[in-house]
Amino acid sequence: MSIDNETSRVLDALEAEAIWVFRETAAAFERPVLLYSIGKDSTVLLHLARKAFHPGPIPFPVMHIDTGWKFKAMYELRDRTAQELGLDLRLATNQEARDQGVTPFSHGAQEFTRIMKTVALRAALDEGQFDIAVGGARRDEERSRAKERIFSLREAGHRWEPRNQRPEFWHTVNNTLTDGQTMRVFPLSNWSELDVWRYVARENLEVVPLYFTQERPVVKRQGTWIMVDDDRMEFEAGEEPEMRRVRFRSLGDYPLSGAVEGEAADVFDIIRDIEVNRQSERAGRLIDGEGAMSMERKKAEGYF
Template sequence: MNTLTEEIQSPAVLSLGERPMANALEHEAIYIFREVAAQFERPVLLFSGGKDSITLVRLAQKAFWPAKIPFPLMHIDTGHNFPETIEFRDRLVEELGVELIVRNVQDSIDQGKVIEETGKYASRNMLQTTTLLDAIEEFKFDACIGGARRDEEKARAKERIFSVRDDFGQWDEKNQRPELFDMLNGEIEIGQNVRVFPISNWTELDVWSYIQKENIEIPSIYFAHKRNVFLRDGLIWSAEDEVVFRAEDETVEEKMVRFRTVGDMSCTAAVESYADTIDKVVAEIRDSKISERGARIDDKRSEAAMEKRKQQGYF
């Protein structure tokens, strides 16, 4: 038999210089998952196919083993996902034996609830909010578990682990419940829901180190590959997918790239990289001089971009 004490005090990947809390963070996240299952009637795990939500799935497996994850996964599909992500999602769900709910932004557009953006920076990222809020209402979800982290962005740094949203899905950032010690207050009224962030205290490097240590499979676009791309505003955009708008004077070239986040294709830029294994990716993140969301055009729209989106109900 093993001694868990040793396990916690000496993480296997210590020599790589990543945050050693990876293990303490894991125990904290598992605690949060169990609180969700115990305190709410209809939780759901919001699954995007990105590394953060894949990490959530592994943590949920650990929290409830040997039982199955006691809630469904839900994907809000913008229709602009990388095909590799969708393929990966379907395989994972089958292995887990859990229910997958998919709701499409295209449906919200067809129903006239949202209007597709046009132009150079057109993206469906913002439109997800409406589809998400409709799905929450449709299924009467009272807790939506997401992979947001406080290190991602300044407004997210102020997010609670249990974050209450009103009937309109809105975040009242000035009137948040204080969270003391380990105690999570999930009391809500009918119509309200709680956004839950089990990996709030993880950094990008913590997530990558965890994926490395746990040997978790992730979509191939996270690793360096050859891709036809073009440059705009100093960022590298995929030229292989028609949903990414490209002007005629923007010339296509082939580069070795990988994606650091896997959001909607239309707002996720690639980075030049030769990191084609998890070990190389972890090393690259550790030495990186650019923050993760530096490659997300949705955050560059204004200094307060994320806060505004969150007030409207965005994840």
């Protein structure tokens, strides 16, 4: 299997737009930062950033909001990538909450995410005085994202105010920021999940091996498979880890990321699966199962 010509031309067009976004981010703002979460979207994002500034280096730091609960394989890829590409990698953690013993088990998916991701992100952006943060969100991920801008304005306190978003004309960006405003920017806005995988395939990018099927220790929880990635896993009554051939559609904190069964040995298997079954990657995320519109509320709080 390979990527057909028309599809490849669509990828070229999406790539050209994303590179334009990266360059505008670097040239029209004071202190950009690239948010890197190690998943497939971040992998594509990082590659596009390299391409935008090649043969020069990526002219801004790369930041990982680390909850402390990512899969081991993700940390491994992160550190190796940072070293190989010579990235200015910054790590940001809500250490205070961590010290207080906040875990996915103690606080539940929604609250844990708010404390360890949204709060940590806001604090790290403030501390670094970043005026623009690049994220990997796509419009096809969820209905409420269809109205998101590529350059998304945030009011003081990182608040997303849907009524105060700027119209986007041609390739002209209004970069004026006043009164504590900042910008979030999404170069992959117009990409679909399939585009991301096809691009990974075409550009031959390395992704975390968790996307491919392997025998892994898992427990069944809320209708999905949760992988036991280390000994911090807290089991519920009657839970016993078992070995299953599973893979992940989307990666986050290991106790909150659901795996699916079914074979995918390489990227092309993943592409075929999405083409045939047409299920989105969010189906496996415990965090989004709490009301169809929860993303919109999280954004208003300063999430991506």
